[in-house]
Amino acid sequence: MLATIVIFISAFLLFQVQPLLAKSLLPVFGGGAQVWTTCLLFFQTFLLAGYCYAHLLVKFLDIKKQQIVHLSLLLISLLALPLGLSDSDIKEQASPEFALLLKLALSVGLPYFVLAATSPLLQSWQSQSLNSKVYKLYSYSNIGSFLALLSYPFVFEPWLTLSAQSWAWSLVYGVFVLLFAGFIGLALKQNNYTQAVQSDEIATSLDKRLPLWLLLSACGVIILTATTSAMTQNVSPIPFLWLLPLSLYLLTFILCFHSAKVYQRWFWLAVFAFSSFIGLMLFFIGSQLDLLSQIVLYSTVLFSACMICHGELEKTKPHQSKLTQFYLMMSLGGALGTAAITFIAPEIFTLFYEYPLALGLVLALFIYSLISTEQFAKNRNMVLVAGGVLVLLAPTFIWLNSQFTNHDTLRLRNFYGLLSVKEVSINGQMERRLIDGTTSHGTEIIEPTYLQGQPQSYYRFETAVAQLLNSQFNGAQVGFIGLGAGTLAAYGKHRDNYTFYELNPNVVATAQSHFSYLNNSKAQVEYVVGDGRVQLQKQKEQGQANRFDALVLDAFSGDAIPMHLLTLEAMQLYLSQLKENGVLAIHISNSHLDLTPLMRGLADELKLKVHFFETKAKQAHEHNTHWVTLTFDEQAIASFKHLQSPWPNQKPTFIWRDDYSNLLSAL
Incomplete structure (x- = not known):
């Protein structure tokens, strides 16, 4: 019971700090949606570091030493409190992405790192002390994360200032460290852990499903960040619109890992097949819809996509002996997916093309997952349906994109967003428009020339x-x-x-x-x-x-x-x-x-x-x-x-x- 409480609180703190720090950073970096995407990269990267650290502890140390090392690191992390943004000067010539990541690392890096490692470590220890279903502990961890995100815009943000939120987080973190110390004390006193009975070959060998775990987790994060960018390009990147997609993302983890019955492949394939075409239309004409319609439709597409990604992760999960290896691949995929959106996509795409590409990637990975299983013959019809939807999506996207960009004379993208110049004929006059996101930020008549200027x-x-x-x-x-x-x-x-x-x-x-x-x-x-x-x-x-x-x-x-x-x-x-x-x-x-x-x-x-x-x-x-x-x-x-x-x-x-x-x- 105490292990469940510790995991719950650690997950709550892990995700409660994300909107708090991101909101604090918005004024420093211009208030754009890319601030949140870059923050996600930091959180995913430190989550990966925490999972990697947990995997190495489990691999090279016995349980008693693991507990002592991790408790020592938790106690050291108390020196970083109270929570607050680093006042260190960052050179102005540094890229905004690097400057933002550095500020986060100096402010909350160590506490976030040890929080990230807590859940996989506790699950690993529990798997050796009780004959329990430790993957359910993962769902409880995600429930803590989900409640942290859901409570922020409705409970914490409306009633507490940012400084009060920081102090409250720091206080709860201190309580968490005390609870964890109590858990370690009881564990060391009882000393009832049994070493895993699997052979070294089973416990340490690399699983052949590693690429699939990596790609599925990366795809889930890509569709998450791409959806968030699309939703917030015309509305402020406020915590509510950051956290709604992230909450839905976590909810799919909770549902899939709590009960295998929730993810029924035929049902979710049908839902996503329909949703993928809605997502494609939203990409091009979403700004013409009212705010509520955009939120509902984007959320539907995201939820169905993540159900497939995380449902397939659950169906291909390994034995408990490879639990930390599984989590390590998932966190690596998440970090790589966020890095791709933060650094690579703005360099190669002049629109948010990662969003429609992610829709196609979900279907491609669904097919890959089915083909890589031993029951391929039973899944042949699903493979054909998913492949058919993917084949239809491609020409639909190409046609819509040609219509959408038909009037573009220039398209640019950087950390601060999308910019395009369009030339359109209105009432016999040729107008040149500067489009920021999807909104006009200036128009000039270029024909007839006497109206120019x-x-x-x-x-x-x-x-x-x-x-x-x-x-x-x-x-x-x-x-x-x-x-x-x-x-x-x-x-x-x-x-x-x-x-x-x-x-x-x-x-x-x-x-x-x-x-x-x-x-x-x-x-x-x-x-x-x-x-x-x-x-x-x-x-x-x-x-x-x-x-x-x-x-x-x-x-x-x-x-x-x-x-x-x-x-x-x-x-x-x-x-x-x-x-x-x-x-x-x-x-x-x-x-x-x-x-x-x-x-x-x-x-x-x-x-x-x-x-x-x-x-x-x-x-x-x-x-x-x-x-x-x-x-x-x-x-x-x-x-x-x-x-x-x-x-x-x-x-x-x-x-x-x-x-x-x-x-x-x-x-």
């Missing part, structure tokens, strides 16, 4: 931001957090100075090479590459303050909101960079989130005058745009204040802080 889309002449920039005196100093296609540079006048802060270097290069707004601007245009808030803070520390007549915040990737740009502390920083009568303009147009209560809440807290401006679309291809202005001096917006709109609702206000934010409040 005129601001379009969210920045057209009637919008509040256009009115604000036009109202500025000649020689104004204006800052912009977020560049897009550089459309707002078109409003620059002689002697104006426009400073654009842009996180993604690909955006700067594309705006300069494919759009004319920046090159033709009358203003003096400067660029600062890096997170806008971080760069403004650095400039403030260097003595640059109170210098902008207007500051425009438009740094959203797709419909995703980097929450660290909208906290109380961020607003205070923006105000410190504005002149006394300066204006802060924030673009809050969004398909999924209502940010108006947040804007009113922040204005009330900071004693600012806040106004809401809605510019309705006059043509079918235009957008309704929502801008908010905040200022201490209403005279600064006197020339266009009469264009303000009534607030769309009177929902209760709220504010976000660096130490506390809950995006569910804005959904």
Whole structure:
């Protein structure tokens, strides 16, 4: 019983710390979905290290020495408490992926490592002390992980600040170490372990199913991370949307390893065969669906895919004597799958092609698993059906992809996301659009040529931001957090100075090479590459303050909101960079989130005058745009204040802080 409790708590802590640290890191690395993917790589890699360490202990030491070594390491890990991000400086020239991984390793590396090793070690010991089904302990471990993920967005995040969460985690970790020490003490006192009776050849030989275990576990993680990226490219990478896919992933482990009856091959093959075509459609047109529909459909595809991957793992699991070898291969597959998504996919794919490829890989591995078993004759029909679905998926994908990319003139991908330039004909006019994820971040008419250079889309002449920039005196100093296609540079006048802060270097290069707004601007245009808030803070520390007549915040990737740009502390920083009568303009147009209560809440807290401006679309291809202005001096917006709109609702206000934010409040 005590072993089950220790395994449960270790798994709970192992997965509770993941969203906590990832959320803490978002402001440092720009708030993109790739932050979570890179965090997953760290967690998978240290899980692999923990499993490898457990396997080596079991292989080379007797049980008593294993317990003493692991308990010693647990006690040493207490020195890393309380939990918190490392304050160590990381060279700015380091890649964001490397910098993020290093910060995690310095902050939680040792505690996470020993937690990862706890479950396989305890299961190995139990297999030699009792005639028990230790694979059920694995399902209990996954239940702990599942509850940790499920509780975070609904229990911990809404009620506790990040610092309170860190202290709570550290306290429970200390309790866990005490419980583990008690377990070791009882075990050493009773000394009732029996050595495994299998021969050395059986216990240490490499199983022929190793490649299958490796590939199935890698495929499960690939479909998990690809689904998470797809779900969060248009909504902030909030813990809820991180943890829902990961929870479903773990749930399939729980179901498959708790009872072999849950995974019925014919049933799950039929479900996934249907789901794979839904997944293919989602890849191309998912952004046109509402948020709830996207979540339900993506979750269905992910769940059925993971049921096949993990169901096949359960059906091919080895004897208990090779338990740590089995877990080692599973964790290695998980680490390799996440590494492929983090490092390889962005280098070779300009879209999230790993998602449709993962759908095909599930079917291919299902066929491989059936063929590699001794009951192939009995499974021949399933092999034919799975092969038929795979054959149909390939041409469907090729045709849809050709339609989707037909208008692309440029596609780029890096750590910060997807970027493409499309040229489309609208009402007889040829438009060039900058697409970030699946959302337009700037449009320019290139034919007829006399319309070239005129601001379009969210920045057209009637919008509040256009009115604000036009109202500025000649020689104004204006800052912009977020560049897009550089459309707002078109409003620059002689002697104006426009400073654009842009996180993604690909955006700067594309705006300069494919759009004319920046090159033709009358203003003096400067660029600062890096997170806008971080760069403004650095400039403030260097003595640059109170210098902008207007500051425009438009740094959203797709419909995703980097929450660290909208906290109380961020607003205070923006105000410190504005002149006394300066204006802060924030673009809050969004398909999924209502940010108006947040804007009113922040204005009330900071004693600012806040106004809401809605510019309705006059043509079918235009957008309704929502801008908010905040200022201490209403005279600064006197020339266009009469264009303000009534607030769309009177929902209760709220504010976000660096130490506390809950995006569910804005959904």
